[in-house]
Amino acid sequence: MLNKAEKFKKVILVGDGAVGSSYAFSMLQNNGADEMVIVDLKEDHVRGDVLDLEDVLPMTSPMKLRYGSYQDAADADLVVITAGVPRKPGETRLDLVAKNARILESIVKPIVKSGFHGVFLVSSNPVDILTTITQEISGFPRERVIGTGTSLDTSRLQVALAHKFDVSTQNIDAMILGEHGDSSFAAYDEATVEGRPLRMVAMEKNISDDDLAQIEVDVRRKGGQIIGLKGATFYGVAISLMRLSKAILYNQNVVMPVSAPLTGQYGLKDIYIGNPAVINASGIAKVIEEPLSDNEIDKMKKSAKQMAEIVMAAK
Ligand SMILES: NC(=O)C1=CN([C@@H]2O[C@H](COP(=O)(O)OP(=O)(O)OC[C@H]3O[C@@H](n4cnc5c(N)ncnc54)[C@H](O)[C@@H]3O)[C@@H](O)[C@H]2O)C=CC1
Numbered sequence: 001m002l003n004k005a006e007k008f009k010k011v012i013l014v015g016d017g018a019v020g021s022s023y024a025f026s027m028l029q030n031n032g033a034d035e036m037v038i039v040d041l042k043e044d045h046v047r048g049d050v051l052d053l054e055d056v057l058p059m060t061s062p063m064k065l066r067y068g069s070y071q072d073a074a075d076a077d078l079v080v081i082t083a084g085v086p087r088k089p090g091e092t093r094l095d096l097v098a099k100n101a102r103i104l105e106s107i108v109k110p111i112v113k114s115g116f117h118g119v120f121l122v123s124s125n126p127v128d129i130l131t132t133i134t135q136e137i138s139g140f141p142r143e144r145v146i147g148t149g150t151s152l153d154t155s156r157l158q159v160a161l162a163h164k165f166d167v168s169t170q171n172i173d174a175m176i177l178g179e180h181g182d183s184s185f186a187a188y189d190e191a192t193v194e195g196r197p198l199r200m201v202a203m204e205k206n207i208s209d210d211d212l213a214q215i216e217v218d219v220r221r222k223g224g225q226i227i228g229l230k231g232a233t234f235y236g237v238a239i240s241l242m243r244l245s246k247a248i249l250y251n252q253n254v255v256m257p258v259s260a261p262l263t264g265q266y267g268l269k270d271i272y273i274g275n276p277a278v279i280n281a282s283g284i285a286k287v288i289e290e291p292l293s294d295n296e297i298d299k300m301k302k303s304a305k306q307m308a309e310i311v312m313a314a315k
């Protein structure tokens with residue numbers, strides 16, 4: 001008999017495309033769960049993927065893995081949604097909203113009907129808006145619906161800053177906040193490099209404000225750049241999903257920038273937007289109000305306004 005700490009951990013993955021299969025692979029390698037059930041419109045593809053993925057089990061850790069349906073969510077702890085139509089070259093994430101909102105509805109409704117009472121984790125784009133829509137369709141408490149938000153953008157910023165400052169990515173503490181998309185921004189005013197204020201270290205290393213602004217632009221464009229070169233991006237967001245899944249399934253209280261439901265922070269509410277939050281078994285345990293500068297609060301408000309308009313238009 002398992003005690004509470006060892007509770008059986010079951011995940012439903014909806015969407016077995018580039019992001020979904022990379023996430024499944026990463027969960028298998030990182031002792032992510034006890035069981036994963038994969039649902040997708042393409043049944044043969046999932047059955048093939050299960051056969052392919054299970055071959056890593058003897059070299060990693062045991063996990064039950066199978067093709068399934070939305071009814072399997074009844075006793076699951078977590079539903080991860082990566083289904084959707086990916087952004088095409090030249091398309092913005094916001095162009096995708098109508099298409100992916102319809103797909104989302106066809107997924108979330110039967111899952112709720114199954115009796116699912118765990119946490120929804122969404123990465124389909126535009127992620128902040130689809131997270132908002134998932135919460136609305138499901139009627140779940142806000143803290144039990146999470147999106148990957150600016151976790152991928154934040155990784156990209158840390159990679160770019162590590163190159164520029166010539167330090168390890170582990171020694172950069174800097175985040176991208178706001179919408180996962182065109183109105184995101186780098187919160188440089190609170191960032192640190194090797195534990196010291198980033199702007200101070202930048203001056204010492206002759207890294208100008210223009211250099212930092214260019215990094216912010218490059219990070220914002222990186223998804224589009226990768227899509228232009230290879231058609232899709234998936235490894236970064238897959239690892240972000242794996243880390244968030246483990247934070248939920250193992251009740252880890254991990255702080256990550258996610259699509260978090262603001263409830264008055266920066267004077268904003270009723271919207272999911274990229275912002276750090278504490279993640280544990282209850283989902284979002286706490287949304288953190290960062291000590292942002294006035295300029296950054298303005299950027300956050302602008303980003304939220306842009307998204308609120310899209311959410312309204314999508315209704
Ligand atoms: N938030 C982020 O940081 C990132 C988000 N994405 C987003 O993730 C989503 C998936 O991207 P990819 O995996 O590259 O796409 P993909 O086309 O490789 O896979 C999508 C999968 O969803 C499935 N699907 C579509 N409609 C479905 C439905 N109604 N029910 C069940 N399954 C359904 C498809 O059959 C396909 O297997 C896209 O929206 C993309 O923009 C991608 C990268 C990063």
Ligand SMILES: CC(=O)C(=O)O
Nearest residue numbers: 087125152223224233
């Ligand atoms: C596809 C996407 O959202 C990204 O790579 O940022």
